[in-house]
Amino acid sequence: MVYPFVLPRVVCVGQGALYHLGTEMERLGARKALVITDKGIIEAGLHAKVLQLLKSHHINTTVYSQVEPEPSSECVEQAAEIAREGVYDVIVGLGGGSAMDVAKGASILATNGGRIRDYIGIEAIPVPGLPTVLVATTAGTGAEVTMNAIFTFKDEKVKKGVVSRYLLATVAIVDPELTATVPPHVTAATGMDALVHAIESFTAVKATHHTDLYALEAISLISGNLRRAVACGSDMEARSKMALGSFLAGVSLANAGVGAVHALAYPLGGRFQISHGVANALLLPTVMEFNLIGNLEKFAAVGEAMGESIAGKSVREAALAAVKAVRELSLDVGIPQSMKEVGVTESGVEELIEGALQQTRLLNNNPRSLTKEDIRGLYLRALG
Ligand SMILES: [Fe+2]
Numbered sequence: 001m002v003y004p005f006v007l008p009r010v011v012c013v014g015q016g017a018l019y020h021l022g023t024e025m026e027r028l029g030a031r032k033a034l035v036i037t038d039k040g041i042i043e044a045g046l047h048a049k050v051l052q053l054l055k056s057h058h059i060n061t062t063v064y065s066q067v068e069p070e071p072s073s074e075c076v077e078q079a080a081e082i083a084r085e086g087v088y089d090v091i092v093g094l095g096g097g098s099a100m101d102v103a104k105g106a107s108i109l110a111t112n113g114g115r116i117r118d119y120i121g122i123e124a125i126p127v128p129g130l131p132t133v134l135v136a137t138t139a140g141t142g143a144e145v146t147m148n149a150i151f152t153f154k155d156e157k158v159k160k161g162v163v164s165r166y167l168l169a170t171v172a173i174v175d176p177e178l179t180a181t182v183p184p185h186v187t188a189a190t191g192m193d194a195l196v197h198a199i200e201s202f203t204a205v206k207a208t209h210h211t212d213l214y215a216l217e218a219i220s221l222i223s224g225n226l227r228r229a230v231a232c233g234s235d236m237e238a239r240s241k242m243a244l245g246s247f248l249a250g251v252s253l254a255n256a257g258v259g260a261v262h263a264l265a266y267p268l269g270g271r272f273q274i275s276h277g278v279a280n281a282l283l284l285p286t287v288m289e290f291n292l293i294g295n296l297e298k299f300a301a302v303g304e305a306m307g308e309s310i311a312g313k314s315v316r317e318a319a320l321a322a323v324k325a326v327r328e329l330s331l332d333v334g335i336p337q338s339m340k341e342v343g344v345t346e347s348g349v350e351e352l353i354e355g356a357l358q359q360t361r362l363l364n365n366n367p368r369s370l371t372k373e374d375i376r377g378l379y380l381r382a383l384g
Pocket of ligand 1: 141193196197262276280
């Protein structure tokens with residue numbers, strides 16, 4: 001089987017990776033950079049560190065800090081307008097998935113023109129964008145290594161994705177020190193999102209030998225360290241392993257894609273404004289249970305990677321142990337355990353089903369095919 005395997009051009013991972021930023025920007029010939037971030041990052045003082053680093057390398061900067069959670073099409077178009085007018089060499093995305101997605105979107109809109117809705121779908125972008133340097137400040141989204149960017153279209157109350165090689169970062173920087181101030185509930189939600197990336201890509205139709213290597217290691221690192229990272233944010237060993245796990249899961253996701261958990265989670269975010277990580281974590285065990293018969297061996301391997309003892313267990317029992325391990329982890333790190341807990345009612349389910357059915361790319365990559373009735377059953381079970 002022949003398959004492509006993509007990565008950002010340069011990846012800097014580990015404690016102190018941020019200090020490679022200036023050198024990497026110099027290598028790109030940057031003189032003028034647009035830094036795209038959000039207010040939380042500015043309040044945490046992380047942008048000041050980045051601006052100081054860039055200044056010491058004689059790079060002029062402008063900051064766009066209006067990135068909102070689950071960013072809208074209007075937000076990315078506003079950032080792109082600034083990028084176009086300012087004639088920048090490089091766009092720096094500093095933050096979690098939202099800031100990095102806006103940076104990716106602004107980069108391609110700056111060179112291609114038009115609106116972000118023109119490029120929804122797979123490989124619909126005509127020419128490359130401005131070079132991007134993506135600096136991750138959470139351990140979860142994997143946005144620094146993926147070729148996706150997701151935006152909320154408020155008029156349709158739906159999230160849609162742009163998928164293109166041109167969204168791959170020129171440089172990705174993953175420094176666990178930047179995650180030290182992330183509060184416990186965000187650490188939990190983004191960490192569970194990373195676990196979903198690893199499990200979904202590992203069991204995906206498009207999984208390959210390459211992506212399996214990344215995904216299994218990610219499952220082991222995340223499930224072994226998320227509790228500690230949530231319990232004690234300054235535990236740099238746990239933060240480092242979470243950052244690495246999230247990065248590896250992102251690489252697997254970028255190449256093998258995700259499946260029904262994400263397909264069912266997107267409408268939850270779009271319609272009920274539930275954060276991406278929480279929506280995914282809520283649906284993960286229910287969807288896994290449904291998916292088990294699609295690939296018992298792989299789900300059994302997930303259980304083993306999560307530390308479940310598989311000695312004396314049948315493959316089916318080991319696969320079920322993976323679901324149990326996911327439930328326990330989610331509960332331990334404080335994720336809501338039912339959709340009702342986050343304000344979803346039965347009357348909202350039909351709208352969610354319609355939203356999920358639109359995610360055909362993800363549904364086709366799921367290890368078990370789903371009918372409309374299957375999707376209804378999963379939402380009702382997750383409702384609690
Ligand atoms: Fe995700």
